[in-house]
Amino acid sequence: MATTKTDPKLPVAANGAKKGKLYQGLTREQLIQAYRIIYTSRRIDDREILLKRQQKIYFQMSGAGHEGIGVAAGLALKPGYDWFYPYYRDRALCLALEVKPYEMFLQGVGAADDPSSGGRQMPSHWSYPQLHIVTQSSPTGSQILQAVGCAEAGRYLARHPKAAEVPSSSSPDYRQFKNVRFQGDEVTYVSLGDGTSSEGEFWEAMNAAALGKLPIIFCVEDNGYAISVPVEVQTAGGSISRLVSGFPDFHFEEVDGTDPVASYAAFQRATRYCREGHGPAFVHAHVIRPYSHSLSDDERLYRPDAERERDAQRDPVTRTQMFLLREAILDEKGINQLEKEVEAELQVAVDAALEALPPVPESVTKFVYSPDLDPESSIFDTKALAPPEPAADGKKPAAKTMADLITMTLRDEMQRDERIVIFGEDVADCSREEYLKRKLVKGKGGVFKLTFGLQCEFGNDRVFNAPLAEAAIVGRATGMATRGLKPVVEIQFFDYIWPAMMQIRDELSVIRWRSNNGFSCPVVIRVAIGGYLTGGAIYHSQCGESVFTHIPGLRVVFPSNSQDAAGLLRTAIRCDDPVLFLEHKRLYRESFGRAAYPGPDYMIPFGKAKVVQPGTDLTVITYGAVVPRALQAAQKLEREQDVRVELIDLRCLNPFDWDTIAASVTKTNRALVAYEDTLSWGYGAEIAARLADQLFDQLDAPVRRVAAKDVFVAYQPILEDAILPQPNDLYLAMKELAEY
Ligand SMILES: Cc1ncc(C[n+]2csc(CCOP(=O)(O)OP(=O)(O)O)c2C)c(N)n1
Ligand SMILES: [Mg+2]
Helix, strand or coil: CCCCCCCCCCCCCCCCCCCCCCECCECHHHHHHHHHHHHHHHHHHHHHHHHHHCCCCCCCCCCCCCHHHHHHHHHHCCCCCCEEECCCCCHHHHHHCCCCHHHHHHHHHCCCCCCCCCCCCCCCCCCEHHHCECCCCCCCCHHHHHHHHHHHHHHHHHHCHHHHCCCCCCCCCHHHHCCCCCCCCCCEEEEEECHHHHCHHHHHHHHHHHHHCCCEEEEEEECCEECCEEHHHHCHHHCHHHHHCCCCCCEEEEEECCCHHHHHHHHHHHHHHHHCCCCCEEEEEECCCCCCCCCCCCHHHCCCHHHHHHHHCCCHHHHHHHHHHHCCCCCHHHHHHHHHHHHHHHHHHHHHHHHCCCCCHHHHHCCCCCCCCCCCCHHHCCCCCCCCCCCCCCCCCCCECHHHHHHHHHHHHHHHCCCEEEEECCCCCCCCHHHHHCCCCCCCCCCCCCCCCHHHHHCCCCEEECCCCHHHHHHHHHHHHHCCCEEEEEECCHHHCHHHHHHHHHHHCCHHHHCCCCCCCCCEEEEEECCCCCCCCCCCCCCCCHHHHCCCCCEEECCCCHHHHHHHHHHHHHCCCCEEEEEEHHHCCCCCCCECCCCCCCCCCCCCCEEEECCCCEEEEECCCHHHHHHHHHHHHHHHHCCCEEEEECCEEECCCHHHHHHHHHHHCCEEEEEEEECCCCHHHHHHHHHHHHCHHHCCCCCEEEEECCCCCCCCHHHHHHHCCCHHHHHHHHHHHHHC
């Protein structure tokens, strides 16, 4: 630990501390060091507040009042060994883990050299890969599920050490760029405020940690307020300890977090419990918040003086100082000297940070995606195996459905890469393994059966059911992927992806960018999407892909046939970016687009459309389940009117293949964009806008769109047919456009 080493010459009190006396296991030197960190932390806050008032930094968030528990956690845990998901009040923890004050000031000024984010995030959003302090965001509590995933990854790697190896494969994949580290007994730390314990993700995380008996410490830093909302309005009964006390296999601590010695003892016990593999721990630390919520908040508006003065009695700075004096560990002179040293060190750090260069504007798009592995590159362009010969009796082998080839691709990739884990709702064959072993049941393997057989083949630590909690599925996967695993998770229906939206938009997609390439999490999320189901209704039939193509950092794929699904899923798994892999339910077992097994290395690069049929008169740009419908309409139009439609299946929505679209429209001079999602603000709007912008001179007709009506998908098939684009709608639009 420590930012600067304890000076052995610091004057101790005249009567001298009892040599060798330990305080809950802490030595005299460690206690002096603890005070140095506590004092440094407070003074950094003070300096930042000044700098903010001078408009030299742009935001300030203080750790004041939380220093005691922070330094205690930092002393009990090991940087670069254990893993840390702190929150914004954990300045003292970070200092104890050896983050330098200079680095903190670099955050404030938003310097290019700020190791946390290179000027992309607010200060107090810690990220230090070497120390295992994982990038954090601003949404309260969204780090907690990732910490669970991090702890799961540590345990998985200890059980599957070979998975950590990087193969010297001729076909590179994300593993080349993921330095996997594990110890076998590492502990994951995650902290949050008392108010944040109201977030659903907190409870999902507690549940998952208890279910897995994971080595993770939850530290609730309870300062009694969430901005202006007091704890009794936030937490039923006013005590989070009481509420969580029923979680099994936890070790619980409730401690005065302004007392670093008591806090250290609590953390030591918690750490030991986790390291020995007994399960998770929960540390409830009562702290204070002397500086209002942030510099934008004035707590005098909602806290009377008497209450604030009561808190001040427990200030960890004065408290620790008094402790050192009382125990004769340092005398007044020693305290003064230490404080002077800290002031001098901070002055140097502030001066240097104010001189630091800001990032250059051209850097803004760096690290949205992996700089190492481009999924559009030719590495991912491999040939399919030749289809099998017909049998002796002349019978052709049955072509595979999209469902078949997705399952086969998952199996191939799991064989190839031991870092792949699959989890989600109902994806396992059977959670009660003994039923499978005794051959009492066949197994389920997903509501659409796409993961059938995988648990039996690869074991239940590689394929398992998750609790019914979508944020937890994506959040845990994100934490695992940050550690180097490759989770391929399933969201059962697109309609239920929304609880995971915070994790997808504010975490998964932005972790690489916000940490300036310090961390990455290339998860694959498979999602069953779409309608044309006759009976799916509002909550089993929706599309909505444009919501996700709107997110920088996320690849979005939407295949329309078996072979494309296999090739694109393999690219998704081997790629170094997070991918949303949309599987149209109606196409899973459709006779359209069946194909032979293309082999275990078949890949299609992202962003390459497929020309389903060439034509000269009109370009139709589409994807997913509209592809077979548009093809039907185009064939009818050709038969009846001799209009030749060029039909483009985008296959991948982000990135998308502008070159193929542009070449086609330049040839046909007419464009129709067709998609299953609701018309307004949909995916086609972007394509239409680009066509108008970049190919205006080439167009002989307005760009048209055919899509669903701007309502939800209804249950009664007559209504569903009226809502979703049908072959006849496509036919009429094509005809009209050709005649324009
Ligand atoms: C999901 C989300 N909602 C709201 C906010 C705005 N916000 C930031 S901090 C905060 C209060 C947090 O209180 P608590 O968890 O007790 O932590 P403390 O700041 O007291 O340490 C709120 C409401 C946010 N950042 N994220
Ligand atoms: Mg609070």
